[in-house]
Amino acid sequence: MSPIATGVSPSQNGTADLNRGEQVVDLAVASQNQGQALADVPALDLFSLAGKAVIVTGGARGLGLCIGTALLEAKCGHVYCCDVLPEPNVEEWARAKQAAKKYGGSISYTQLDITNVDAVNSTFEKIYDESEYEVSGLLAAAGIQQMVPSLEYPAADFRRIMDVNVAGTFFTIQAAARQMVKHKIAGSIAIIASMSGSIANKGLTCLAYNTSKAALLQMCRSAAAEWGQHRIRVNTLSPGYIRTAMTDQLLEVRPDLEEEWLRGSMLNRLSTPDEFRGPVLFLLSKASSFTTGADLIVDGGHTAY
Numbered sequence: 001m002s003p004i005a006t007g008v009s010p011s012q013n014g015t016a017d018l019n020r021g022e023q024v025v026d027l028a029v030a031s032q033n034q035g036q037a038l039a040d041v042p043a044l045d046l047f048s049l050a051g052k053a054v055i056v057t058g059g060a061r062g063l064g065l066c067i068g069t070a071l072l073e074a075k076c077g078h079v080y081c082c083d084v085l086p087e088p089n090v091e092e093w094a095r096a097k098q099a100a101k102k103y104g105g106s107i108s109y110t111q112l113d114i115t116n117v118d119a120v121n122s123t124f125e126k127i128y129d130e131s132e133y134e135v136s137g138l139l140a141a142a143g144i145q146q147m148v149p150s151l152e153y154p155a156a157d158f159r160r161i162m163d164v165n166v167a168g169t170f171f172t173i174q175a176a177a178r179q180m181v182k183h184k185i186a187g188s189i190a191i192i193a194s195m196s197g198s199i200a201n202k203g204l205t206c207l208a209y210n211t212s213k214a215a216l217l218q219m220c221r222s223a224a225a226e227w228g229q230h231r232i233r234v235n236t237l238s239p240g241y242i243r244t245a246m247t248d249q250l251l252e253v254r255p256d257l258e259e260e261w262l263r264g265s266m267l268n269r270l271s272t273p274d275e276f277r278g279p280v281l282f283l284l285s286k287a288s289s290f291t292t293g294a295d296l297i298v299d300g301g302h303t304a305y
């Protein structure tokens with residue numbers, strides 16, 4: 001049966017010829033999933049990553065590795081974790097390995113500095129050439145944070161934040177998109193931005209971090225606009241405060257911040273990395289087939305206050 005809604009004649013480019021005054025087509029129905037109309041895929045199966053592989057930067061620990069593990073739970077064939085650290089966190093990696101075993105996938109680790117553009121391109125090229133699964137996704141989660149009053153911000157530190165969070169993220173999404181185009185893959189790129197890209201955090205002196213995360217929101221929109229023609233979707237996820245090594249370091253220096261952060265949350269609590277599994281899975285799967293250039297804010301209502 002045609003993937004186009006019944007009774008409608010598709011024109012050559014796959015959309016209905018509305019000039020003939022025929023029925024209006026539901027274009028979502030016309031979307032294809034390896035020859036099967038998306039509308040015929042049962043709703044929960046839309047989130048399955050069976051037969052796919054995903055690259056995760058910042059995949060040595062924290063949010064990146066937690067979500068990498070979740071991708072395995074969603075039947076992802078292989079998760080390629082990359083991070084500047086020589087090795088992933090031992091306990092978190094053991095959990096990921098367990099999930100791989102339980103759900104029939106696999107996970108591997110490569111040390112990679114995302115600011116090294118040549119290394120990023122060659123690592124991604126190797127992954128795409130060697131993967132037995134279609135590498136349909138990239139989760140760009142690598143990032144750094146620093147608290148310095150902006151009147152005193154050292155130039156080198158400001159540049160470092162921009163280098164990692166903005167330039168490094170761009171190198172990774174560019175390298176992935178190049179490979180997706182080369183291998184004709186309809187891919188999805190999810191960038192971890194932050195609610196800090198849309199607000200100034202009360203009590204925090206994080207001007208460089210906030211500026212870098214705001215840049216990611218614009219990078220996402222511009223990349224999505226250029227790469228949509230290649231069937232590549234690009235979106236950002238903007239989390240609120242999460243308890244990870246990054247925030248633990250901040251709270252060690254400024255324990256008073258926790259109360260401030262709780263006041264900002266409509267749910268009166270911080271989040272945990274696992275609460276971002278669903279949102280990222282949505283972005284990296286067919287469930288978000290018409291979502292691109294968007295920012296998904298998952299912040300316990302913080303930015304809505």
Ligand SMILES: NC(=O)c1ccc[n+]([C@@H]2O[C@H](COP(=O)([O-])OP(=O)(O)OC[C@H]3O[C@@H](n4cnc5c(N)ncnc54)[C@H](O)[C@@H]3O)[C@@H](O)[C@H]2O)c1
Nearest residue numbers: 058062063083084113114141142143194239241242244246
């Ligand atoms: N923790 C939060 O409250 C919070 C909130 C919003 C957004 N985020 C974002 O989520 C992402 C993950 O952060 P996290 O909280 O899990 O912190 P994290 O420090 O545990 O994880 C960040 C990872 O990025 C890696 N990384 C840093 N520089 C790199 C480089 N040059 N090349 C490759 N990898 C590099 C680190 O080694 C680390 O493993 C970051 O982008 C962060 O900005 C965090």
